[in-house]
Amino acid sequence: MDQNSGSRYVESSLMTLIEDEDDNKWHEQQLSRKMVIKTKTEEYINTFTFHGLTRVFKGERIESVFWLFMILGGVSLSGVVVNRLVTRYQKHEIYTEIQTKITDENFFPSVTFCENQLLIDSYFSYCGVAPRHGHENHHKVCDYIMKEPEESIEESRNKFWYNGLFNITKCETWGGKKCASSDYFKTLNHFNHSCITWNYAGNLSDVYSHVDIEFDVKPLSWLGKNEGIFALPHDHRIYEIDIVNKLDIEPYKTYEIKLDTTVIKRLPHPFPSKCASSKGDDIFPGKYTRRSCIESHNYIEMYKKCGDTLDYVRQFIPPDIKKQYKGNKTIREAEKCVWLFGKGETQKTKNCNLPCQELQLAITTSSSERKKDKSRTKYRISLQHQLIDAYKVMEEKELYPWDQMACEIGGLIGLAIGASIISLVEVIVYAFLVIVNKVI
Numbered sequence: 001m002d003q004n005s006g007s008r009y010v011e012s013s014l015m016t017l018i019e020d021e022d023d024n025k026w027h028e029q030q031l032s033r034k035m036v037i038k039t040k041t042e043e044y045i046n047t048f049t050f051h052g053l054t055r056v057f058k059g060e061r062i063e064s065v066f067w068l069f070m071i072l073g074g075v076s077l078s079g080v081v082v083n084r085l086v087t088r089y090q091k092h093e094i095y096t097e098i099q100t101k102i103t104d105e106n107f108f109p110s111v112t113f114c115e116n117q118l119l120i121d122s123y124f125s126y127c128g129v130a131p132r133h134g135h136e137n138h139h140k141v142c143d144y145i146m147k148e149p150e151e152s153i154e155e156s157r158n159k160f161w162y163n164g165l166f167n168i169t170k171c172e173t174w175g176g177k178k179c180a181s182s183d184y185f186k187t188l189n190h191f192n193h194s195c196i197t198w199n200y201a202g203n204l205s206d207v208y209s210h211v212d213i214e215f216d217v218k219p220l221s222w223l224g225k226n227e228g229i230f231a232l233p234h235d236h237r238i239y240e241i242d243i244v245n246k247l248d249i250e251p252y253k254t255y256e257i258k259l260d261t262t263v264i265k266r267l268p269h270p271f272p273s274k275c276a277s278s279k280g281d282d283i284f285p286g287k288y289t290r291r292s293c294i295e296s297h298n299y300i301e302m303y304k305k306c307g308d309t310l311d312y313v314r315q316f317i318p319p320d321i322k323k324q325y326k327g328n329k330t331i332r333e334a335e336k337c338v339w340l341f342g343k344g345e346t347q348k349t350k351n352c353n354l355p356c357q358e359l360q361l362a363i364t365t366s367s368s369e370r371k372k373d374k375s376r377t378k379y380r381i382s383l384q385h386q387l388i389d390a391y392k393v394m395e396e397k398e399l400y401p402w403d404q405m406a407c408e409i410g411g412l413i414g415l416a417i418g419a420s421i422i423s424l425v426e427v428i429v430y431a432f433l434v435i436v437n438k439v440i
Contacts, residue, residue, distance in 0.1 A: 041433045048426060051418030074417035082409050092271045093399040102390050105205040108383060109259065109361055110236040111198045113166060113249075115217065116228035118194030119241070125311050126335050138332035144311060155181055163187035166196050169377050170214035173206035190312070195241065202236030209385035214377040226251075229379060233259060235359040239286030240295075245363075251378040253367045260362035260386040265395040266354060273396060275356035281349070283316040293352035301347045306337035360394075 048054045052067040059067060121130035127142035129135050154162040158178035161168040163185075171180040179185075184204055188195040198213065217227050230246040249255060266275035282288050283296040299313045300321055307327015309317065327334065364386075370376065385391075413419050 037433055037437045041430065041437065045430070048423070048430075049418075049420070050423040050427060053427070071417060078413050078416045081412055085405050085408055085412075089400055089402060089405045091400075094267060094271055094273070094396045095399050097395050097397050099393050099395075100387070100390050101393055104389075106209050106261075106385050106387070106389060106391060107202055107205045108199050108209075108211060108385075109233050109261070109359065110200055110202060110238075111213075111383070112188070112195055112232045112234065112241060113198070113215070114191070114195035114230055114232070114241065114246075115165060115220075116230060118165075118220075119191055122192040122194050123241075123310070123312050126338060127331055128311065131339075135331050135335075138335075139330050141328055142308065142331050142334060153182060153187065157181075161185045163193055163196055165193055165218050165220075167216045167218065168196075168213070169216060170212060171198070172212055173204075174208040174210040174212075175206040177204070177206060177211075179204060179211070191241075200236060209388040211383045213381045213383070215379050216377050217379070231255075231257070231381065233257065233361050233363060233383075235287060237287035238289055238292075240284050240289070240292045242289075242291055244291075247363070247365055249379055249381065250367075252370045252372045252376070254370055254380045254382070255365060255367045256382045256384065258364040258366075258384050258386050260364070260392070262360045262362065262392040262394055264358045264360050265393065266356050266358075267396045267398065268356060271396065271398070274353050276353045277356045281351050283318065285316075288355050289358075290352050290354050294346065294349065297349040297352065298347045302338060302341045305341060306334055308334045309338060 045054060045057045050071075052071050055067040056064050056071065058064075121132065124131045127135065127144040152164050154160075158171075158180045159169075161171075161180045161182065164187075166187075168180045168185060171184065172178055179199075184199050184201075186197055186200045187193045188197060204211070217229060220227060229249045229251075230243075231249050232241060232243070232246045234242070234245070247255075247257070266273040268275050268277055276288060276290075276293070279288050280293060281296050281300075282293040283300070284292045286292075296316075299309050300317065303309045303317050303321055304325045307325060307329055308314070329337065370380070410420070
């Protein structure tokens, strides 16, 4: 063996020795890890907080089997009851809580006053002509663009307010607030000034929750009959006029309108009310109401069928609907289609749920005769809150909330098998250690 061969042999021997030492160290480390994991596994087995689980692993065969059946029985019982609790929660049952809330300021709702015939003429006009008047030329296509008439308001330091039809001569609360001004009255020019709204911002209150309003109506010689006035108390955020709730007001009578205000709060889907918290299909301005949503759906269906609709409604029809369904009918054809559709059954829709929050006004009205006198105002109204410093709140609440379900499930599992979330974590960690020990 020459010198070079000897050197290579020595190097090879040294490398083999180093590799053997590395292998030994790796095996020692592996054995050390396995011992640590095994020790930890034994610790978990000996200290399980899951009742009976330690006895399953450490007990004699009979004892181990007994505790295994006990645990399986407890888990099965818990599973059945938990399933019932979850099913009950998924029903989303509700109850209604009614309470009276005390307030420093009990704000009045808005009240809209209208002349009935003028409102009908304005709301139901087609191509600029009221339904009780005829078109001069029925054979052309309607190209009418509705324009709101200009306001002509007159007022004088809370002494009177006048819009050309209604002349407010008195508006005063028992607490001394004067309200015959544009701060509290506005004319509805989109209805051709046939209506006015009092307390349109909903910001008037009174220490006695009482207000007196007196007004005259300018005679309408061309109307051909005496005016027909009605009052409509409503939420100040609602702009559309719901004539179903109107109160007809006769001249030379004093009306006392008592208001019982209730704020209704409903729950959205998946609860039974499935209330609407957004405008949805409601195309009209103002706060969402179920009635205006149904009307919106009905008028959109009218537009789809007739290619047009009433002047007032046309401005609110969505642009995509106009683009797709705009017709080319003559005034006679379109008007006939619109009126036939209007006389038919209202189109049904499932997309108009009740609002999630709504102001409900229970109204009690009484009246007394007054002497007719040209020096007296024709119309006199008093508004009074039933509860001077309070209002009612009717709120839907979940009968079986998730936190109650979680507490009951936790209590049941603790009672049946003496386990908790920590116990479950212990079992998961133990299973992880067993798997790691197998892999190493």
